Amino acid sequence: MAAVLEAISIGKTYPGGTVANDGVNLSVAAGEVHAVVGENGAGKSTLMKILFGIEQPDKGELRLEGKPISFANPREAIDNGIGMVFQHFSLVPSFSVYENVVLGSEPRNGVRFDREKAIAQVRALSEKFRLHVDPLPAVGDLPVGQQQRVEILKALYRDARILILDEPTAVLAPQEVEELFVAVRALVEQGRTVIFIAHKLPEVLEISNRITVMRGGKTVGQVNTKDVTEDSLATMMVGREIALRVDRAAGRGDVACEIKALKITSDTGSTIAEDLNLQVHAGEILGLVGVEGNGQAELLEAVAGLRDVADGAIYLNGESLRPLSVIERRARGLASIPEDRLARGLAAGASIAENMVATRLADRRYVRHGLLDLNAIKANAQALIERFSIRAGGPAFAVGTLSGGNMQKVVVARELAEQPKLLLVNQPTRGVDLGATQFIWKSLTKARDGGAAVLLSSADLSELLALSDRLVVFYRGRIVAAFHNSDDLTPETLGTYMLGLNTQEPETMRAALQ
Amino acid sequence: MSTLANQRGAAFLREVGRALTALVIALIVALIVIFVTSADPGKAFSTLASAPLSSNRTMGLWIDDVAKLTLTGLAFSLVFQARQFSMGVQGQVYVGGLFAAFVAMSPLGATPFAIPLGMLAGMLAGAVYGFVPGYAKARFGASEIVSSLMLNYIAILVVNYLIRAHLAPAGSGQLMTAKFPDAAIFPAIIPGTRFDLGIAIALVATVIVWFLLYRTNWGLKLRLVGHNPKFAEYAGIRASFVMVSAMTVAGSLGGLLGSVFVQGRAFGNLAQNFDGNLAFEGILIAIVARSRPLAVPFVALAYGYLRQGAQLMGIRTDVPTEMIAVVQAIIILLVASSFSLPGKALFKRLLGQSPASAASAEAAK
Numbered sequence A: 001m002a003a004v005l006e007a008i009s010i011g012k013t014y015p016g017g018t019v020a021n022d023g024v025n026l027s028v029a030a031g032e033v034h035a036v037v038g039e040n041g042a043g044k045s046t047l048m049k050i051l052f053g054i055e056q057p058d059k060g061e062l063r064l065e066g067k068p069i070s071f072a073n074p075r076e077a078i079d080n081g082i083g084m085v086f087q088h089f090s091l092v093p094s095f096s097v098y099e100n101v102v103l104g105s106e107p108r109n110g111v112r113f114d115r116e117k118a119i120a121q122v123r124a125l126s127e128k129f130r131l132h133v134d135p136l137p138a139v140g141d142l143p144v145g146q147q148q149r150v151e152i153l154k155a156l157y158r159d160a161r162i163l164i165l166d167e168p169t170a171v172l173a174p175q176e177v178e179e180l181f182v183a184v185r186a187l188v189e190q191g192r193t194v195i196f197i198a199h200k201l202p203e204v205l206e207i208s209n210r211i212t213v214m215r216g217g218k219t220v221g222q223v224n225t226k227d228v229t230e231d232s233l234a235t236m237m238v239g240r241e242i243a244l245r246v247d248r249a250a251g252r253g254d255v256a257c258e259i260k261a262l263k264i265t266s267d268t269g270s271t272i273a274e275d276l277n278l279q280v281h282a283g284e285i286l287g288l289v290g291v292e293g294n295g296q297a298e299l300l301e302a303v304a305g306l307r308d309v310a311d312g313a314i315y316l317n318g319e320s321l322r323p324l325s326v327i328e329r330r331a332r333g334l335a336s337i338p339e340d341r342l343a344r345g346l347a348a349g350a351s352i353a354e355n356m357v358a359t360r361l362a363d364r365r366y367v368r369h370g371l372l373d374l375n376a377i378k379a380n381a382q383a384l385i386e387r388f389s390i391r392a393g394g395p396a397f398a399v400g401t402l403s404g405g406n407m408q409k410v411v412v413a414r415e416l417a418e419q420p421k422l423l424l425v426n427q428p429t430r431g432v433d434l435g436a437t438q439f440i441w442k443s444l445t446k447a448r449d450g451g452a453a454v455l456l457s458s459a460d461l462s463e464l465l466a467l468s469d470r471l472v473v474f475y476r477g478r479i480v481a482a483f484h485n486s487d488d489l490t491p492e493t494l495g496t497y498m499l500g501l502n503t504q505e506p507e508t509m510r511a512a513l514q
Numbered sequence B: 001m002s003t004l005a006n007q008r009g010a011a012f013l014r015e016v017g018r019a020l021t022a023l024v025i026a027l028i029v030a031l032i033v034i035f036v037t038s039a040d041p042g043k044a045f046s047t048l049a050s051a052p053l054s055s056n057r058t059m060g061l062w063i064d065d066v067a068k069l070t071l072t073g074l075a076f077s078l079v080f081q082a083r084q085f086s087m088g089v090q091g092q093v094y095v096g097g098l099f100a101a102f103v104a105m106s107p108l109g110a111t112p113f114a115i116p117l118g119m120l121a122g123m124l125a126g127a128v129y130g131f132v133p134g135y136a137k138a139r140f141g142a143s144e145i146v147s148s149l150m151l152n153y154i155a156i157l158v159v160n161y162l163i164r165a166h167l168a169p170a171g172s173g174q175l176m177t178a179k180f181p182d183a184a185i186f187p188a189i190i191p192g193t194r195f196d197l198g199i200a201i202a203l204v205a206t207v208i209v210w211f212l213l214y215r216t217n218w219g220l221k222l223r224l225v226g227h228n229p230k231f232a233e234y235a236g237i238r239a240s241f242v243m244v245s246a247m248t249v250a251g252s253l254g255g256l257l258g259s260v261f262v263q264g265r266a267f268g269n270l271a272q273n274f275d276g277n278l279a280f281e282g283i284l285i286a287i288v289a290r291s292r293p294l295a296v297p298f299v300a301l302a303y304g305y306l307r308q309g310a311q312l313m314g315i316r317t318d319v320p321t322e323m324i325a326v327v328q329a330i331i332i333l334l335v336a337s338s339f340s341l342p343g344k345a346l347f348k349r350l351l352g353q354s355p356a357s358a359a360s361a362e363a364a365k
């Protein structure tokens, strides 16, 4: 296979002195999906910006179809058939899809913008590459997955032969990832080349033909996807053996949390989940499996006290939680790692120290007579930063300045600062790099070993299978299956229950529900 | 830790730099407007730039404005930090002024308690007036912007009516009450000027607001609610309580400003439309100060100078005082649109940001 685009010995140092790329090599063959993987900060985006003419390399050269080339700006890269979709979109929300796509290169009818033609062209492109985007609605009304496909259309409209996707899956739900992959395959079938940046390895293994691994600004190597496993790839990325397996619970204690005939309804009165019966023992992790939107998240919110319950009961160590407020539940040993750290788990503009104490404002160690003990608050943050190896300048830094993985560690550190009795966890590692994922998993199993009953929900089946001792499957707001975790249990088996294709014998289910 | 100090220093310098840039640009525009409208632009501009310093009296005018701007700036800063956009300071000033006047005109007005009791009455009245839109929002989901603005009109109309119909000396035809007894009027710090107790009150209030926000449990909760209300709820902070109490405390500052207005040497009585729209200028002060209480007096100092300069220019030259409105608008636009978060959020709320663009702003994160 001839290389269509090559980067040779690229070096790039940012004005602040950060060496982002140092002797980086990349060779992309025509018609392939070439993945570039590496932890956050490995220099992937920098390399892509160089390929797209946004950044200029200090060293090295680019070759397009064997000929040396350089791009002074993105315009020149686009003219040479390169397109790029960024992590952060650049769309005009109030404009329609087709207006966004053609913006800057509108088809004209004399001097007038030929709307009919633009719509037709966008529709044709969308069908040709199986992107399924309607040209007419305003972009701001579309879900994120669709907005991303509008960005892809923008590049294709400008005749991109080589399409760079920078961490496209980070913002997507699992179903949307599948839809994206359909489009990527359609692109390759039609002779386009795709460069795909990611750090979730199962996705990379599924979609790519070849993989270039980066670490600390250097290329570690290039491999054929069929020759590697998730573990070998992870080891290349992190640079040390990395165990993506964790130990199962050694044994479990008594029932800590019991949920009986719980019913949850939405504000409008429609049923979200009903007839939920669950027991979680101290020292075990119960995995909540299900396609997102089948009631798992709402169950966790209801237990945390963030959502009203229509009927049923929730007990923690024999005490009913329903009459208790959020603060009172927390005082009884409840901790919770919410689904979306920025939306709910943190105040990005507040300092690390303030975030770490926010759930403990009734604690006399930090607040006395209504006054803050700033020294205690700072010392608490300092200790947690060290204990959870959070990479941050110090307790007074705003949480918003941290990377995704470190933000998540702030949440985990706060919730696990003291051994919880009941721990609610939702999507603990979404958008978090491998090193941090491993750390967060270890923290969760440590809390479990310390005696916490853990309810874990995740869109990532491999995460659920890696961590859970038992699993229950949610489908349309009901529990339809339950399993004791074992090596025989596969994502495929769970999948058939998640999609409602299979049902379990009541006895089997009852046995695994204990 | 030194990196932190550097970072903070850099952030501080950046903020100051931006505020100064906005000021310079606004002054340049002012200069252009003066050139276009004035027969003697040189005189007009030098009046604008130096008149407040021309005598003890004008300096007193300036400092009197600074005190009042500081108080309204603090009131707005407090609600902005909780991300509430109550616009009610003006209404609070009126009810605060009214109740301070009641004390001053009662038998108590001639006693040594007149000043503290007047201030207290003003603060209580303002607090009640600030509580109302907060409660309406927490209880019924009423927009605090709308309800607080409506309450402003009610307060102004009621106070003006009471003055005209009941409080002005009968048969005098005046639209103000009689002068309060001396015991009820703030003593001058520099005799013969308006440099009075007001500025001391403003500075003490600054320190108290700073302390409340950064040293108390309540202040931390308030700021967390302002940063992310959903996070606050998740952490078990009662967001609605914080919200209502923030508006109530801000209301007491507005009421205090009312007392400073009527009991200060500038008035010493209760007159119709006494605030001259100054209460609203606290929005600008708070936005430029980025709702930081300790920055508020400094911004008030600079802005109050311009404001006084413009007023003196209006009196002494052919350029109308309204010119300052142009400068004001430019500063607000520059500062609010380019960098201040509460400013931006406020603008979004006021302009009725469409859900579409809000959604994409979320997605862009």
Ligand SMILES: Nc1ncnc2c1ncn2[C@@H]1O[C@H](COP(=O)(O)OP(=O)(O)O)[C@@H](O)[C@H]1O
Pocket (backbone or CB within 6 Å): A014, A015, A016, A018, A019, A020, A038, A039, A040, A041, A042, A043, A044, A045, A046, A047
């Ligand atoms: N514009 C920039 N200025 C200074 N440093 C940067 C800039 N962009 C990225 N960096 C730094 O360069 C390194 C590589 O970043 P990046 O290429 O974004 O990595 P990745 O995409 O693999 O996460 C990081 O340490 C990052 O902080």
Ligand SMILES: [Mg+2]
Pocket (backbone or CB within 6 Å): A044, A045, A046, A166, A167
């Ligand atoms: Mg990147």
